[in-house]
Amino acid sequence: MFKRITLLLFCFSILISCGKSDTVTLVSSTGRINHVLIVINDADWDGRVGDALKEIIGEPVIGLPQEENQFTVTQVDPRTFNALFKRNRNILFVGVDTINQVYTNSNIYSSPQTTLTILAKDKETLIKSIADSKDEILNTFKKNDLALYQRKITKDLQNIEDIQTLKNLGISLQIPFDYKLVDDTGQFLWYRNSTDRGLLNIIAYEIPTFGEPYTKETLVSFRDSIGKNFIPGQFDNTYMRTEPNFTPITTPLELNGMKAIESRGLWFVEGDFMGGPYLSYTLDDAENERLIVIEGFSYSPSSKKRDVVFQLEAILKTVQKK
Structure with missing residues (x-):
């Protein structure tokens, strides 16, 4: 009582x-x-x-x-x-x-x-x-x-008008100022934040579809080609790949009015011992016969991963179609 x-x-x-x-x-x-x-x-x-x-x-x-x-x-x-x-x-x-x-x-x-x-x-x-x-x-x-x-993060952001790849992709993304530019080719974007817990990364790129349907395997294959061409490891002939022993978990959803697929998986560096989790959102841009991929991946070997992936998710979910 x-x-x-x-x-x-x-x-x-x-x-x-x-x-x-x-x-x-x-x-x-x-x-x-x-x-x-x-x-x-x-x-x-x-x-x-x-x-x-x-x-x-x-x-x-x-x-x-x-x-x-x-x-x-x-x-x-x-x-x-x-x-x-x-x-x-x-x-x-x-x-x-x-x-x-x-x-x-x-x-x-x-x-x-x-x-x-x-x-x-x-x-x-x-x-x-x-x-x-x-x-x-x-x-x-x-x-x-x-x-x-x-x-x-909205208190101190990168100026998206200076980011050529985002312009070409037709999207905006709120990237905190403590993320520093690694590469912006117009087709591939990479920002990195070095913290006491490790490295947090944001990348963006497109996948041409030519109007054809795509599969989970298509996304992984193209992701691996991006890793090989644009994300090298610390040694010669090393590069980022998707972990083949862990099938990415995908979820269809709507993200700020855009049809998207969320993928959660693991990455590793071919020829090295680096690895960690990644989270990506693949946006369907059917009008331009392409997919737009925004991804966050982290490397924090000595700490837990839940909260850093959550922070990357918060950034990625600020994406808007321009």
Whole structure:
């Protein structure tokens, strides 16, 4: 009974906060990308309800060389959900209440902030609701973090009017200023960012189709030809290739109004020991009988890969047709 009353008071405080958020100056939110605070009582977290959540959160991100969870998670009981925790940017509230409901809110306690609440009348219903909300759980917080990083990079960008390849491809792309130009031939573009965690790369090029259909194998083959001709390794006769023992995972989607294919895979350097993950978007430019490819790939041998690929994704998803 005490736990139910606690949760009801907790939910009531959320509603009050929502009503005040327009008139109160909110503190800045905190938290690294891909981090979620889960507010759920300790007993449920350690039981079947928690297991249902962990199954979703623990599902590995596709296209990485080692398994990494979708999110890094911190769990807190509602009774200890204090002002410090309320500053988290991504918060998931889960509990048993008098209603079955799933809803999101923005900027309740801090800004920018996204909260997702999953309530149910009993634990069995709650477990089912969590499973049914899998895509919403993953997409809600990922969308929030993508938008955050995209706002961050727009503060200091490369001047796209100076980038000949983007002009020829008929697209714009928000490339942060800390990425430095490696090559811009008019047909091939390469920017690189050297960080303490490794190398982050953005490339762009086109694939002529002459109106013919293309396959996953076509994309990989052309990618390998680009690597051989434009992306050398550190030694003579070495170059980037697609890892043949890992079939790229492709997903059709619409990207800023353009028909596209997302590909997540692994690359390596022929004749060397370098390698890592890549993420690409192949845009269908049927009007000009070509495909436009924008790609990010990273080399960070001593660190995890999830967050750097996420940052590359945020940049690539700023692409627009001009």
